[in-house]
Amino acid sequence: MARLLRIIAAGLAGFMAAGALALAQDAPAEDPDPVIEAAPPGAGDADIAARIEGIFAEIDSLKDVDASVSAGVVTLSGETATADAATRAESIAARINGVVTVENEIERDVSVSTRVTPALGQVENVLREGARSLPLFLMALIVFLAIAAFGLLVSGWGALWRRITPNAFIAEIAGSTARGLFIVLGAIAMLSLLDATAFLGAFLGAAGVIGLAVGFAVRDTIENYIASIMLSLRQPFRPNDHVVIDDKEGRVIRLTSRATILMTLEGNHLRIPNAAVFKAVILNYTRNPERRFDFELGVDADDDPIAAIDTGVAAIAALDFVLKDPPPLGFIRAVGDSNIVIFFAAWIDQRGADFAKSRSLALAAAKDALEEAGFALPEPIYRLRFDESAPAILRETRPDRTAPTPPEKPKPPRKPKSPAAQNIAPDTHLEEKVAEERREQGEDLLSSAAPVE
Template sequence: MEWQLEPILTRFQTLVQSLLASLPNVALALTLFLAFWLASGVARRSVQTLAQRAGQPAGIGLVFGRLVSWALLTLGVLVALTVIFPTLTAASLFGALGVSGVAIGFAFKDIFQNLLAGLLILITRPFRIGDQIVSGEHEGTVEDIQVRATLLRTYDNRQVVIPNSELYTNRVIVNTAYDRRRLAVTVGIGYGDDIAQAKRVILDTLAGVEEIRRDPAPTVLVRELADFSVNLEVRYWIDPPIRREVVESQDRVLEALKPALITAGIDLPLPTQQVLFHDQTEETDGDRTRQREGWPARADNPRPRAALTRHPETP
């Protein structure tokens, strides 16, 4: 069987000729796309400048600038394709996009959902870049609000990428929404201590801590009669309400309260437990043959230890 090289050469020659003929169109398409690319950069910076002049947060300028840039780049790609392929008209191109729009919508449903949530976050502004928030198990500082997700920097210097739809639909605690924040620490005193005296000592001690605001004034409340202590809740306000100030103020408050309470003779009790053996109960506690409590009910149960050690003359 002989190979026919002439048809192959003819087709290759035709391909080369068509490629050479399309080089001007390719060059024009690249030039147009470069122009759209430069225009997208200028438009992005212009939107950011306008948002800044309008007093909008930096995140709004960033996101809307990116959207305008992407729209111009997409338009540049479409124009370049119509130049390279003259048979591809704008009507047919947008018709194809319309037919495939449903499939694209289902495929990129999460992306569009996060995009819309990001825009709503930037417009409604429940939090801004630089705020310290708590979302689920994550807490940190908002570093950037992007089109798809929000970047959160945790206090141990890790980055958490949270989808915008999750932040918009779930609960978010904004710790820096206001200029001041109330904190509370718990102090346990003994049952034999004077509660009023302990409150006075605590309030006098807090008056010497510089980070605490004088208005509103600190307060001390009895919160619980616990197993081994009377728990007092010490409430006070600080500003600014950032995480570092929270931790440092709690450290200074507890460090100042401990020696002050001890000097005033107020006990800071530790957990205590009392262990009673089974034969340490009193005879008046009931019928010992019916006391189960992990022990078998017997008729020959030993007498209580207290009764065994009682003096014979004692009735």
């Protein structure tokens, strides 16, 4: 039964395929170039020739072409200005009903007059059209200039942009962007009046491709420019702040649209690209006026380290410039080969005390207090061990003798500390140099009124 069904299905499929093939063969094929009927149907050679010449008479480039017909064979003669015109004449003649074939004997006219006259005519037509369109061109140009001038006027309103955004750099960018937008709007209006908006689309597309290529070529410059915008908005530091940007230390002079200018602690100018500043780790010593200093001292391994900590902390706390809150601290950092290392730390207010001077005086005070309390600050001591044969070898090579003990050198008396050594006032020389530099400079994106990040 299943086999019978398969046979019937195969037969139906074959029948349907045969019917479709027959329909396809019976359907008339479409002629991409339909023939041109001669009037009346079945006309002779004279009618075909008249029909062809009548068509050629209506086409300027084929007016000088003649057609003769014999037994359905068309012979074309005469002259045309271009080879394309001769090919077109042959194509038209071949489409006439009753034409068997076409003999193309058309010659190309290469005379100077034939070439120059059409060109002069085309130039004349262009000039005539230009003269007719001149008022429209002038109107479109006036519209473009009016819109562009209004854009320049708006972009120059500094007070308006500073009211919109207090950041001077962003205000300048906003003004430049507005100027560019008004120029584009003026160009669109001008081309719309001239009915040439398609040209604008092509121009903008080409400008986009060129802009993309230029963007890849100057991506470092663009990255630096964007970093300048972000830094001007974020304001990560103030003028004259003491900062460390990655491994570069100094005081901030200014922030420009290209770089951050620092004055190093040695008084030199340091320019850092804003792209590097934006991605860098920034340490600001000025933002918090309270700062902690620390140092380490080593006492003898036989001394009491806790008593040494108490002695050193008390000496540091007695200094006037050391803050009471938080109080100084000390702890055992490590047990070395020949001493016990004690860590001391204390806080100062940098507005009234120089960091380096304060640390130096605190270190000297702690050291003096430990020595006066009887704590030894030993030098590194190394113990040498010899095997059992070493003493015999030493006795054979060297007679027994006792080395005289060198007399101890008396310690020099301590001199009273000079007022200059005890002066911990901050050094303002570098700050004054930065302030002088800022008075002489022009562009600066740092603003005291802007919020700090």
